[in-house]
Amino acid sequence: MGLARLAILVVAALAVVALLFVGGRALLRMLGDAAGETTARSSPPPGDAGPQDVSEAGAETPSASARVPTVRIECIAETCPLVTVRVPGGDVLLYRDMARGEEVSYFEPELDVVLTDAATVRVTENGELRPQGAPGEREAFTATASD
Secondary structure, eight states: OHHHHHHHHHHHHHHHHHHHHHHHHHHHHHHOOOSSSOEEEEETEEEEEEHHHHHHHHHHHHOTTSOOEEEEEESSSSSSEEEEEEEETSSSEEEEEEEOOOEEEOOSSSSEEEEESGGEEEEEETTOOOOOOOOOOOOOEEHHHHH
């Protein structure tokens, strides 16, 4: 009887360890993914700026069939302090610092955006470039998708 209980205890302990492992991997995968319809891109390796320039020019003058994001934020400084994007009264989509060359795009109908330092990011709203803020200036605005 003692051996059977020990075997059950070992099997239960292995099941707990397996569940913790699977849950941890799923959590890490979820943290790595962006929320909603978001795309993020890091900067290309040095010397590979040609295709990026072409895509950025295309993003500012989209074709009629291309989907234009409600908000596109690109970090142009070494680090861009706290950038917050959320659906009004709903989910927080972005709440973190960004690195040089990193960009995010959101397609939700309405978004609240808060930039801790408006001079460190380039913001495009509905395909139109927003004026860049002064260094150290905090900027908050609501972006609404154009139809």
